[in-house]
């Protein structure tokens with residue numbers, strides 16, 4: 001086994017290209033993430049924080065000026081074999097919504113080469129080979145995507161919230177199998193999710209992205225050491241984490257605390273930049289209100 005890290009990202013910046021003549025806005029700034037092989041890292045952050053962008057960079061899909069090493073190689077220029085990325089956009093591709101039988105679809109993407117893993121995944125994800133892709137539900141289509149994406153053995157798996165539409169039994173069985181893959185083959189997983197219940201014992205690390213930057217330490221070892229909990233979390237959150245009657249998992253308490261902090265930071269930034277909050281209810285726009293009062297046909 002190679003002794004290089006699975007992921008080596010230090011001080012990474014990224015902006016999307018200039019749009020409509022406007023200057024590019026930095027989306028990631030000062031992102032750090034170093035993961036040893038065999039890690040299972042959750043990426044946690046608000047909508048728009050930059051999680052998907054980071055996963056796409058790690059998959060070699062986006063060019064950055066910064067270094068982004070994956071399995072020992074600069075990923076954009078020299079994408080190593082063994083990097084698998086699963087994102088939500090797959091399900092909107094017209095090909096996977098056409099009249100195609102699942103067994104044919106899986107063979108067309110190499111299923112016959114990985115029979116043992118394919119069959120195991122078919123059981124875990126409870127997939128019927130005779131389903132037709134244009135007749136399945138969103139969750140069933142997602143299960144087929146996961147089988148097709150995970151059949152070939154991978155060394156680094158990048159999961160962008162593809163478990164959101166799985167039922168809880170299938171999600172839990174899948175996460176157990178993924179854990180086994182990291183423990184038996186030293187494969188590595190980076191998983192961006194907004195669902196934190198039922199997975200307290202799954203990750204080995206967390207990485208918190210706030211407004212495009214990872215907050216140190218990134219990654220943070222999980223479960224938290226008493227020293228990390230003491231230095232990173234306020235007492236109120238630590239008390240809730242230890243409360244057997246808390247509303248959800250320990251991880252959910254940490255994520256909620258981080259998201260509240262993220263929102264506060266974002267509002268502070270908006271007030272500093274614009275003198276007001278940008279989102280939510282705003283003062284009425286008098287001219288448009290006058291217009292719609294006159295031409296509102298809804299009543």
Ligand SMILES: Nc1ncnc2c1ncn2[C@@H]1O[C@H](COP(=O)(O)OP(=O)(O)OP(=O)(O)O)[C@@H](O)[C@H]1O
Nearest residue numbers: 016017019027045046047048049050051052053054
């Ligand atoms: N193709 C694009 N062009 C320009 N800006 C983009 C593009 N894709 C994403 N962004 C912006 O980059 C920021 C980060 O988006 P990203 O999709 O990485 O966030 P995320 O953390 O994955 O969010 P979510 O939890 O909603 O999936 C957002 O402000 C978004 O508007």
